Amino acid sequence: MTAPAPAPSARRLRTRATLLAVLGEHGTLSRAELSRLTGLSRSAVGSAVTDLLGEGLVSETSTEAAGRGRRATAVTLRRAHALVLALDFGHTHVTAAVADTAGTVLGEATAHLDVDNHPREVLAAAETLARQALAVAGHPLDAIGAIAAGIPGALDTRTNVVRAPSTLSQWIGMDPAAELGRVFGRPVTVGNDAEMGARGERAYGTGRTVNDLVYVKASTGIGAGLLLDGRIYRGASGISGEIGHIQLPDTGTWCRCGNRGCLESVASIVEVRRRLAHVLAPGARPGVPVDLPPLAELADVPAAARVIGEAGRTIGRVLADLVNCLNPAAIVIGGELGQAGAPLVNGIRESVDRHAQPAVAEAVEIRASRLGLRSELYGAIDAAVAAATTA
Numbered sequence: 001m002t003a004p005a006p007a008p009s010a011r012r013l014r015t016r017a018t019l020l021a022v023l024g025e026h027g028t029l030s031r032a033e034l035s036r037l038t039g040l041s042r043s044a045v046g047s048a049v050t051d052l053l054g055e056g057l058v059s060e061t062s063t064e065a066a067g068r069g070r071r072a073t074a075v076t077l078r079r080a081h082a083l084v085l086a087l088d089f090g091h092t093h094v095t096a097a098v099a100d101t102a103g104t105v106l107g108e109a110t111a112h113l114d115v116d117n118h119p120r121e122v123l124a125a126a127e128t129l130a131r132q133a134l135a136v137a138g139h140p141l142d143a144i145g146a147i148a149a150g151i152p153g154a155l156d157t158r159t160n161v162v163r164a165p166s167t168l169s170q171w172i173g174m175d176p177a178a179e180l181g182r183v184f185g186r187p188v189t190v191g192n193d194a195e196m197g198a199r200g201e202r203a204y205g206t207g208r209t210v211n212d213l214v215y216v217k218a219s220t221g222i223g224a225g226l227l228l229d230g231r232i233y234r235g236a237s238g239i240s241g242e243i244g245h246i247q248l249p250d251t252g253t254w255c256r257c258g259n260r261g262c263l264e265s266v267a268s269i270v271e272v273r274r275r276l277a278h279v280l281a282p283g284a285r286p287g288v289p290v291d292l293p294p295l296a297e298l299a300d301v302p303a304a305a306r307v308i309g310e311a312g313r314t315i316g317r318v319l320a321d322l323v324n325c326l327n328p329a330a331i332v333i334g335g336e337l338g339q340a341g342a343p344l345v346n347g348i349r350e351s352v353d354r355h356a357q358p359a360v361a362e363a364v365e366i367r368a369s370r371l372g373l374r375s376e377l378y379g380a381i382d383a384a385v386a387a388a389t390t391a
């Protein structure tokens with residue numbers, strides 16, 4: 001056991017992040033090169049390298065400088081040891097994962113709990129889960145270079161607070177980045193879950209070669225994360241992509257936002273499950289929960305595939321307008337409903353082809369997420385890696 005190290009100063013943290021960023025780009029550099037590339041003094045580089053060596057984030061080898069007869073040292077980023085902590089908050093779960101900068105998850109822990117209604121307990125659980133994930137990975141919290149979290153609610157980027165309409169009713173007015181910063185004693189990057197999903201698919205999933213991507217998280221709510229021209233687009237106040245509240249013609253169902261006919265009032269996972277229960281267990285009494293098989297297993301059940309396809313066509317009707325506006329190269333469908341796979345994707349495709357302009361419809365690929373329900377977690381890993389290497 002070693003004694004806990006004193007908290008490093010802000011300047012020291014900045015120096016450390018600068019060195020990690022330059023090493024992330026070049027891999028191996030001498031101390032002199034580090035000093036030249038960063039503009040930092042040799043002594044600042046020296047003490048930061050000592051810190052990074054102590055944390056196991058870099059290794060240093062001594063080599064004979066060619067033809068000069070003196071020793072030079074090469075500092076190498078140990079990518080497997082540059083660690084980040086990612087947190088994925090869903091409506092009914094929290095997952096903490098420790099990963100390296102290549103996105104390999106080294107330790108992970110999940111708890112199932114009511115995230116929407118108990119923010120304080122959820123924040124405490126996040127800390128416990130982070131410690132469990134670190135224990136699995138075999139590293140202390142001090143080894144973590146950056147932390148990022150995705151939350152399933154509308155986050156105002158001007159004030160950092162959760163805004164209505166949000167399924168996170170008890171989180172409205174809260175500043176999750178500040179709360180998590182207090183929990184972990186360091187800055188935490190926070191984004192909404194759809195944004196994190198777009199990041200995850202771009203960095204590690206099915207959108208790796210794509211610069212214009214719409215990620216749709218289709219679960220209890222329906223939201224879109226927009227990656228435009230290679231960058232996440234959040235809008236003026238961070239609330240872009242709320243496609244769940246786009247109104248459909250000929251639909252009168254009340255939505256939790258107070259309007260009628262919103263997309264998520266007719267095509268959320270809750271509605272789709274209700275209809276599936278109706279067709280798969282027609283004798284079930286209303287109000288009695290029905291055990292449904294996982295959506296991924298229902299593609300070959302004709303009545304179920306029809307229900308899922310209809311939800312796809314409804315979502316596709318809204319996405320057709322988005323495709324007309326944004327001309328994306330890919331739409332990636334994630335969230336619980338996204339697990340339905342082909343019947344859902346085919347339904348969306350049908351509506352996009354029917355309602356979007358032909359030239360933009362043919363330019364867009366529509367795919368199910370390759371990361372399953374982990375797009376948001378991988379997005380938080382990507383956001384933390386970016387924070388660790390560019391801060």
Ligand SMILES: [Zn+2]
Binds near residue numbers: 244245256258259
């Ligand atoms: Zn609504």
